[in-house]
Amino acid sequence: MNRAIRILGPTSILLCVLDVILGLWVTPDDENQLEYVRLVYIHPAEAWVALYVAIAMAALCSLLYLWKRTRSLKWDRLAASAVEVGVVFILLTLVTGSIWGRATWGVWWTWDARLTATALLAVLFLGYIALRRVPADPETRARRCAAAALFAAVDVPIVHFAVNWWNTLHQSATVLNPNLKPRIHGSMAWTLLLSFIAFTALFAWMVLLRYRIEVNAHSGEDVELADALAERRAEGVTS
Amino acid sequence: MAPAISLRSAVALSGGFPVLAGVDLDLDAGQVLALLGSNGAGKTSLLRLLAGLLPLRSGEAVVLGCELPDGAAELRRQVGLAGHDPGLYEELDARENLRFALRAARLDPAGADAALERVGLEGRAVATPLGLLSEGQRRRVALAWLAARRPALWLLDEPHAGLDASTRHLVGELCNEAARGGAVVVLSSHEPELAVSLADTVVTMGGGAVIDTSRGRRDAAGVTDVA
Amino acid sequence: MWRDALLVAGRDLRIELRTRVGLWQVLPFALLTLLLFAFALGPKPGLLAEAAPGLFWLSILLSVVLAAQRSIAVEGTRATREGSRLLGLDPAGIFLGKMLALLVEVLLLEAVLLVGVLIVFHVLVTAWATLIASCVLAAIGLCAASILYGSLAGEARIRATLLPVLLLPITAPVLIAGAKAFDASVVTGSGSGARWLGILAVFALVYTALGIVLYGPLEES
Numbered sequence A: 001m002n003r004a005i006r007i008l009g010p011t012s013i014l015l016c017v018l019d020v021i022l023g024l025w026v027t028p029d030d031e032n033q034l035e036y037v038r039l040v041y042i043h044p045a046e047a048w049v050a051l052y053v054a055i056a057m058a059a060l061c062s063l064l065y066l067w068k069r070t071r072s073l074k075w076d077r078l079a080a081s082a083v084e085v086g087v088v089f090i091l092l093t094l095v096t097g098s099i100w101g102r103a104t105w106g107v108w109w110t111w112d113a114r115l116t117a118t119a120l121l122a123v124l125f126l127g128y129i130a131l132r133r134v135p136a137d138p139e140t141r142a143r144r145c146a147a148a149a150l151f152a153a154v155d156v157p158i159v160h161f162a163v164n165w166w167n168t169l170h171q172s173a174t175v176l177n178p179n180l181k182p183r184i185h186g187s188m189a190w191t192l193l194l195s196f197i198a199f200t201a202l203f204a205w206m207v208l209l210r211y212r213i214e215v216n217a218h219s220g221e222d223v224e225l226a227d228a229l230a231e232r233r234a235e236g237v238t239s
Numbered sequence B: 001m002a003p004a005i006s007l008r009s010a011v012a013l014s015g016g017f018p019v020l021a022g023v024d025l026d027l028d029a030g031q032v033l034a035l036l037g038s039n040g041a042g043k044t045s046l047l048r049l050l051a052g053l054l055p056l057r058s059g060e061a062v063v064l065g066c067e068l069p070d071g072a073a074e075l076r077r078q079v080g081l082a083g084h085d086p087g088l089y090e091e092l093d094a095r096e097n098l099r100f101a102l103r104a105a106r107l108d109p110a111g112a113d114a115a116l117e118r119v120g121l122e123g124r125a126v127a128t129p130l131g132l133l134s135e136g137q138r139r140r141v142a143l144a145w146l147a148a149r150r151p152a153l154w155l156l157d158e159p160h161a162g163l164d165a166s167t168r169h170l171v172g173e174l175c176n177e178a179a180r181g182g183a184v185v186v187l188s189s190h191e192p193e194l195a196v197s198l199a200d201t202v203v204t205m206g207g208g209a210v211i212d213t214s215r216g217r218r219d220a221a222g223v224t225d226v227a
Numbered sequence C: 001m002w003r004d005a006l007l008v009a010g011r012d013l014r015i016e017l018r019t020r021v022g023l024w025q026v027l028p029f030a031l032l033t034l035l036l037f038a039f040a041l042g043p044k045p046g047l048l049a050e051a052a053p054g055l056f057w058l059s060i061l062l063s064v065v066l067a068a069q070r071s072i073a074v075e076g077t078r079a080t081r082e083g084s085r086l087l088g089l090d091p092a093g094i095f096l097g098k099m100l101a102l103l104v105e106v107l108l109l110e111a112v113l114l115v116g117v118l119i120v121f122h123v124l125v126t127a128w129a130t131l132i133a134s135c136v137l138a139a140i141g142l143c144a145a146s147i148l149y150g151s152l153a154g155e156a157r158i159r160a161t162l163l164p165v166l167l168l169p170i171t172a173p174v175l176i177a178g179a180k181a182f183d184a185s186v187v188t189g190s191g192s193g194a195r196w197l198g199i200l201a202v203f204a205l206v207y208t209a210l211g212i213v214l215y216g217p218l219e220e221s
Helices: A002-026 A035-041 A043-066 A073-105 A113-132 A138-166 A187-218 A225-238 B043-051 B072-076 B094-104 B111-118 B135-149 B165-180 B192-198 C002-019 C021-041 C045-074 C078-086 C091-120 C128-152 C156-170 C172-184 C194-219
Strands: B005-014 B017-027 B032-036 B058-063 B079-082 B153-157 B184-188 B201-206 B209-215
Touching (some): A002 A187, A035 A043, A035 A073, A035 A187, A043 A073, A043 A138, A073 A113, A073 A138, A073 A187, A113 C156, A138 C128, A138 C156, A138 C172, A138 C194, A225 B017, B005 B043, B017 B043, B032 B192, B043 B153, B079 C078, B094 B111, B094 C002, B111 B135, B135 B165, B165 B184, C002 C045, C021 C045, C045 C128, C045 C172, C128 C172, C128 C194, C156 C172, C172 C194
Parallel strands (some): B032 B201
Antiparallel strands (some): B005 B017, B201 B209
16 A cells, blocks of 8 residues: 555656646637636546545445445545545535636636535535544444445435536536537647546545555554453453 | 353454453353343343344354354344343333334234233333333333243343332342243342342353352242342 | 334334424424524515425425434434344334334425415415425435434434434435425426426435335444
8 A cells, every 4th residue: 555655646746747737838728718728627627536536436435344245444444535535626626616617707606516516515525524523433433434425425416417407507518428529629638638637646645645544543443352352351350 | 952042252342342252151941140240341241242232253152042143133033131221212101112012023912911010010100101200110111021022031131220129029030930931041230149049050250251150049949039 | 124114103103192292393493494584585575485495495304304303312222222123123114114204294294384385475386296296205205314314323412413414415406306396386487397306206216225225234233
């Protein structure tokens, strides 16, 4: 794991820097949105990580924890790390989305589908974190949080459709659009793809870092069972 | 004949802590076992393990033919546990509580009245919401549940604590009847004299394991006179 | 499973009849929220009529959280929960039973509140079928999610503040779809209610299924 962290760190930072360079200087601007279109090289990628990657990872790890055959606290800790880092990405998404909205639509906040769904997901994630802080023994806490993550993940597609039909102002997904050809061409498309890879790598790195912190924090508690048993039996002798 | 309860180096964890650190125990049907020991010795944990509520972490445990930890669900159906908290519904009265519990256990709810009578609860006490009854009366309801259910394994956690003389006497009677009927009775207590007079075997626990075993002075033929 | 569900539902309803918390606490709360909304928005009939769908569902949502807290509190202490396990009740049955009992209360609540909204906010309904269907489906989904999250939220003291934080974001789609369906069934409303009923149905189905499967494993210590 430490090796993965050592490799992912510089790699993801490098990719992000590359993304910034390409985004700011190499790619052309848009005739309507002018320079503001450059936000497309960070905002959709952040949204992708927050709305899909983070929650998918949290859900998968939660499933692995809940399934008896693969039950292990490491899945719980990974899920928690994914959610915490996910919250960071959600906040970034909301901030960059807000800036972009101010530039193109003139207001700091609109009730368009994507922003609203993201805000809701933020609250869902915060709820998970609140649940995590409830005092309980590790296994109970892990079980509860895993369930909460799963319930939230299941809700996301429902929220997606509900909010979409409720109000649509956001440009419909530019790359994953089923009806239209991608509206982004040439160097813009490649840079966009790069941004997705860069931010995903960044997410992975941050999750592993957070996971390592979590593991170290609890390493004192994972006392060997044999030692614990010996200590317990000794109580009986002295009492 | 195989013992009703057989534990070998049974270890159980609660929140990562080994509440039971290697228990060895054998008990036949129709026997009464008393558990003694200071607070934190593991008495309640052992009762919960025998009830199928606390999962077995390592070692062997076969209770009423059910191998733990896999057979816990099967075991629970044959067990009756009377702990500090009767585990009943405050808003319902004694009769309603018993009838619900009997129906849930797939038994005839008509047995509720007889059981309540057996433990000496009648008239107004039976129709008062549980939350308004005294501690002693609530314990009686818990005992009534055991009497109505007639489980193969009776588990009583400090059944004498805070009870008056007549209720304590009742506990002794019920234990004796159950044992004579072929059930296994395990009760924990902080009062050695009382426990010894009720039991066939007395086990002292400490540090999550058995540290002493001795014979009890139960009078199997009749009701033991409890001072 | 169904046998246990009916047994548990009967018990919960009997406790409710005995204590009448729903009648004297939850219902007044729901009606109160309507009043408070009117105070907040001002006595403008046009605005209130337009906002009625959303306000109705918001009241229901907040009231369901209250009712759910009560339903879970019935399970009381850990000893009571363990008592249920010792009785050999099927956990899926327990979930369904509690859900059914809560559903009865919520449906009654919706009925009363609906009458209140129609009268007080001057709303005229044209498509009753859509409205009733949306109320029933939404109630099922809300009850399933509430009981499920209730079992997650832990002890009473913490649960009091934690349950709303956990439950309300999850039920946001119900609020959206319910309000839109209500809107579609009203004289001045727009669009068809079909897609919104679809969302409500999916939500109800998903959370009921999750409850049946996961309630047991979650309750196990």
